[in-house]
Amino acid sequence: MRVLGVDPGLTRCGVGVVEGVAGRPLTMLGVGVVRTPADADLSHRLVAIEQGMEEWLDEHRPEFVAVERVFSQHNVRTVMGTAQASAVAMLCAARRGIPVALHTPSEVKAAVTGSGRADKAQVGAMVTRLLRLSAPPKPADAADALALAICHIWRAPAQNRLQQAVARHTLNATKGRTA
Incomplete structure (x- = not known):
């Protein structure tokens, strides 16, 4: 599974691509930040983020995009x-x-570090370790984007099974009512 993680922000939008499956070593394919000038008009900043996202999507062709919930x-x-x-x-x-x-x-913090209250340094350290990097990605927005991708790779199989079970239950319940 190839996932583009996005840590959204107007000035620095962290992006990171991770490939792998749960239970196996993961591989970082790219990491960076889409930057916009703080003094630019909002509309121009949003266009710059769109252009940056499109470049990342073109280059890495992810199967999923994981975004931090606001x-x-x-x-x-x-x-x-x-x-x-x-x-x-x-x-x-x-x-x-x-x-x-x-x-x-x-x-994301719980998935990557084991604690939902982990600080940015702990997240960066675990991302570095999990992806076998020589140093934590900088700035922290980039490390957070990788953490989002890792979280999705690890949690997606369980979430998919849960969604399928709910769908089956709903279908069976609907069939039972119409019979």
Whole structure:
């Protein structure tokens, strides 16, 4: 499975591509940051993020895109920018028919470090170890994007089985009512 992880942000949008399957060693295929100037108009910043996402999708051809779920922060301006960058990433994937998964920050931290309250240094250290890198990716947004991809690779099989079980249960329940 090849996953593009996206840590959304208006100034720095972390991106990272990881390939592998749960229970096997994972491989980093690329990591970076799509940057936009803080003093540019919002519309131009969103176009720059779109162009950056399209380049990553063209180059790496992921099967899935994993995006950090936007959660409420104290700074409304920050959360709005994060949500806008997140929407651009989801739009780019949807346009190509690539499934998008949203993962909360605590879900990603728990998957990668074992603790949903891990700090950025712990996440970076585990990403470095899991991908057998010589140093943690910089900035932290890049490491977070890789963590999102890792989280999705590890959690997708269980999530898929759960969705299939729910679908079967719903189908069986519907058949039982019509009989």
